[in-house]
Amino acid sequence: MSLIYSSGNLLRVEDMSLFHDAPTGRRTLTVATSLQLERGGSLAIVGESGSGKSLTAKAIAGLLPPGVRLSGSIRLEGEELTGLAERDWQRIRGRRISMLLQDPFTMMNPVMRCGAHIEEMLRDQPEFRSRSARRAEVARRLAEVGINDASVADRLPFQLSGGMCQRVALAAALARDPEILIADEPSTALDVTTQAEIMRLLNRAQAERGMALILITHDLRLAFSACERVCVFYAGQMIEVGAAPALAAAPFHPYTTGLLLSEPPASRRVSTLVAIPGRVPPADAVENECPFSDRCRWVVDAKCRTTRPPLVERTPARFTACVRQPEIQGELDALRTAALEAANEPEPVTPENGALVHVAGLCKSFGGKRPMHALKGVSLSVGRGECLGLVGESGSGKTTLGRCLVGLETPTSGQIVIEGIPSADFEALARNERARVRQTIQMIFQDxxxxxxxxxxxxxxxxxxxxMSQRTGRTQDHVRTLLSEVGLTEAYAGRYPSELSGGERQRVAIARSLAVDPAVLVCDEPVSALDVSVQAQVLNLFKSLMASRELSLLFITHDLAVVRQIADRICVIYLGEIVEEGPCQQVLNDPQHPYTRRLISAIPAPAH
Amino acid sequence: MTAIGAVPAVKRRRRGFRLPIPVALACLVMAVVTACAIFGSALALKDPYEQRLDVAVSSPSAEFPAGTDTLGRDILSRVIYGASNALIGPLVIAAGAFAMATVLGLLAGYLGGWVDTIIMRWVDFMFGLPSTLITIVVVGVVGGGYWTAVFVLLVLFVAPDTRIVRSAVLEQRPRTYIDAARTLGISRTRIIFIHILPNILPIVLAYVAIDFAFALVNLAGLSFLGLGVEPGTPDWGRMLSENRNLIASNPPGILLPAAMIILTAVSMNLIGDWVFERFTK
Incomplete structure (x- = not known):
């Protein structure tokens, strides 16, 4: 396969496959990856969990976990990297290829001061022999990533926020001026507002240094805004490659189209999100067929399931692995247009039939001598059949509020009234009242x-x-009904969680809550741990359940695009206080509070 | 809303039930020891108590495969009979101690508060006791033989085991599935025994096996010192002390029981490790 864009490539990965050698046999992890990266260029590798994108990045940096074997070739300016000894890798890592990982807290050594992480990289360069020279350089490097406070160098990682840590980690990764920086989901673990800052910083560093960037992400929108070229992975195979603007305008592969469509639009509300049915297959199960064939509506057995479709250049510099692309391109484009033109669903009118859940002046502090105030007098109410979105970043107290409502935490002061029962202190409730509250309010958890x-x-x-509920009739029938209500077949009753995908587990968790026939579901980031294509399925499920069961939701999230799709009203929570409240569309279209404005401006530019 | 049942489920990777060779050997050793303990009277060719001074201290021969001791008793038969002491006592200690420790550890770990304080302070107190000394003193002063020794060791084993169970419970407690069960209104007893217990069981089983090995060595040590079992009883530890002076004249007389103690203890450790690894992954 030839994928030559320009001569003099900095990095060339050719026909690289990864395998896991287990005692039970060899398992394929990725198949026939070919990538090119020129000096100063940027490439995004996009894929859902299990697509093999992170492993590909690790292979390039020579950091494959034990048991994983590689075939094919990786060349850095003509030098073969595969099979290199660890000693030789030390010459390449950090100096020529550097890596930035997802979670800054686990990437940094918790007992080393921030400055020491950067100094470590400078130590072997002759101009930084002296301590003072190194300290000056550390300060300069920190300033480069936007940290002008020199005291940061003397602090330990846990004393900094996630965003600050990621900046320090970036400074450390850049300290030896690498030619290639591989950033593996560098902003995913961060808050929305910091995400945008880190990405800006990354792009600036890339441009100023003429450094090449490989961005690994699950977020197509982010990939389009940050990189020149995008490569889409699915179940261990590359299925589409192209320049970011061209790919954003008209994807060639049904999977890419589906992925783009299933991302909830940040700017409008649609009645049903387009979801890709099914789930990502393991790479070794689809080694010799089109990996997407099981979920694709255009599948033709004779064409798609006989061999693994190779990447083919359809238009200059646009590659797709879809064998039917020329025939179905029209339909793909039509789908996109239809989704873009889908009417903005009108704001649903919430019937005014009183509050089911009423919270007034809720405060919660943790810790004894120097208490941390998670909630500082929060008041809100959730009406019958209403979806209230609670939007906030990490540390805002949104999860604490949800846990107080279902009795997992006892508030320090304030009132919670659930269907007329004051239930701030769960332990103090009479037995039958507690049971009634439990059957009124249930929780869906994040992970x-x-x-x-x-x-x-x-x-x-x-x-x-x-x-736990007072249902009559055969339990077996109820189990079946519950499973079908969340879109699962009866066969799932016999399975164990380890056999289920994330989306399926979340469906089971929803069914489990519905078993007690609750009136309110507290959903704590229920879709944030799921892949985009599955996220849409679960959001649609929530919407249909709200309609069929007259369910009220308290939807806790950090994601404004998600909350716009589902909430009737939203409350924006910041540092334990509600700073803005109002009808969903109104707040998102015309934010009043500066914090809400900051949140909205942090959304990456829309891909649609 | 699309039903997703049509998509074939990814089968849980059933790793073949292939035993690693050391574990297979350990199982074989334990099978032999168990067989001796149960069918000892049928397997042993001679009466282990029969004294024949005419053939005292004879080397291995066709009649006495491992020779005889100073009183002319058949070493092999005594070793075979000794298996039951080597198996039953440690089994009672390990299983009994862990049954108690599991309940105490679950309560302390999940309920916390004053329940935790009382149980764990008792554990600290037990840790403070010099356990070997206590066993020697109690068994030596009270007397009562083998079962007194078993009982004292059982009580002493509960405390460290409680600590292990409690730490395993503390690891499970913050998991979301516990929160989910609490939210549903499931009772504490159910959460403790139906939700948490199956998740900590692999650790418990592994430590039962390790405890078994410790108990075996402890009991053998006591009988070596002349505590626990009656003089003359076919017991591996006892044989070690009785046959000490055979080391030159009839080495199998002392080497065989010693080897059995070591083999049995090591085998149980191996099996315990393997159980833990297999069921936690």
């Missing part, structure tokens, strides 16, 4: 991987929560 007991089957989990 789909931890929300189910790993030792209980899906059926057992549902049966247990059914026992």
């Amino acid at each position: 789909p991987y931890a929300t189910l007991n790993p030792k209980h089957s899906v059926g057992r989990a549902l049966e247990e929560s059914l026992r």
Whole structure:
């Protein structure tokens, strides 16, 4: 396969495949990756979890985990990197290829001061022999990433915010002036407002130094705004490559189209999000066919399932692995146009039938001598059949509020009234009242991987929560109804959480909450841990449940595009206080509080 | 809303039930020891108590495969009979101590507060005691033989085991699935025994095996000192002390029981490790 864009490439990956050698046999992780990167260029590798994008990045930096083997070739200016000894890698890592990881807190050594992380990289250069020279250089490097406070160098990582840590990590990664920087989801773990800053910083550093950038991300919007060229991975295979603007305008692969469509638009509300059905298959299951064929509506067995479709150049510098692209391009474009023209769903009118959940002056502090005030007098109410969006960044107290509502935390002061029952102090409630509150309000948690007991089957989990409700009739029938209500078949009752994907686990968690027939669901970031294509499925599920069950939602999220799709009203929470409240569209279109404005301006430029 | 049941589920990777060779050997050793403990009377060719002074201290021969001791008793038969002491006592200690420790650890770890304080202060107190000394003194003063020794060791083993269980519970407690169960209104008893217990069971099982090995060595040590079992009983530890002076004249007389103690203890450790690794991944 030839993928030559320009001569004199800095980095060339050719026909690279990754395997995992387990005692039970060889498992394919990625197949036949070919990439090119020129000096100063930028390339985004986009894919959902399990696509192999991070492994590809690790292979390029020579950091493959034990047991993973590589075939093919990686060349850095003609020098073959595969099979290099660790000693030789030390000559390349940091100096020529540097890496920035997702979580700044785990990337930095917790007992080393921030400045020491950068000094470490300078130590072996003759001009930085002396301590004072190194300190001066550290200050200069920190200033380059926007940290002008010299005291940061003497602080430990945990004393800094996530955004600050990521800046220090970036300064350390750039300290030896690498030719290539690989950034693996550098902004994903950060708050929306800091995300934008880190990306700006990254792009600026790239431009000023003429450094090449490989950005690994799951976010197409981010990839389009930050890189010249985009390469889409799916189940271990490259399925589309092209220049960012061209790819954004008209993707050639049904998967890319689907991914773009399933991202909730930040600027308007649509009645149903376009979701890709199904889930990402493991790479070794689709090694010899089009990996997307199971989820693709244009699949033709004879063409798509006989061999692995190679990347083919359709128009200059545009590659796609879809064999049917020329035939279906018209339909793909039509889909995009239809989605773009989809009417802005009118603001639903919330019937005024009194508040189901009423919160007044809620305060919660943690810790004894020097308390941390998570909530400082929050008041809000959720009406019957209403979806209230609670928007805030990490540390805003939004999760604490949700946990107070379901009795997992006891507020320091303030009132919570749920269906007329004052339930601020859960322990003080009479037994039957507590049971009534439990059946009124339920919670959906953020992490789909931890929300189910790993030792209980899906059926057992549902049966247990059914026992908490006063339903009559056969449990088996109820389990089946619940599963079908969340879009799963009966066969799921016998499975264990470890056999389910993130989206499926979240569906089971929703079914488990619905078993007690609640009137209100507190959803704490229920889709933020899910892949974009699955996120749309689950959001649609919430919407349909609200309609069919007259369910009220308290939807806690940091994602404004998501909240616009689902909330009727929103409250913006900042440092434990509600700073703005109003109808969803009104607040998002015409924010009043400066903090809300900052949140909105931090959304990456729309891809649509 | 699309039903997603149509997509074939990714099968959980069932790793083949292939035993690593050391674990397979350990299982074999334990199978032999168990067989000896259960069918000892049928397997042993001779009466382990029969004294034949005419053949005292004879080297291995066709009649006495491992020779005889100073009283002319058949070493091999005594080792085979000794298996039951080597198996039952440690089993009672390990299982009993962990049954108690599991309940205490679950309560202390999940409930916290004053329950935790009382249980853990008791554990600290037990840690403060010199356990070997206590065992020797109690068994030596009270007497009562093998089962007194088993009982004293059982009590002493509860405290460290409680600590292990409690720390495993503390690891599970902050997990979201516990919060989810609490939100549903599931009772504390159910959360503790139906939700948390299955998740900490691999650790418990692994430590039961390790405790078994410790108990075996401890009991053998006591009988070596002449505490616990009656003189003359076929017991591996006891044989070690009785046959000490055979080291030159009939080495198998002392080497065989010693090897059995070591083999059994190491085998249980290996099996425990393997159980833990297999069920936690």
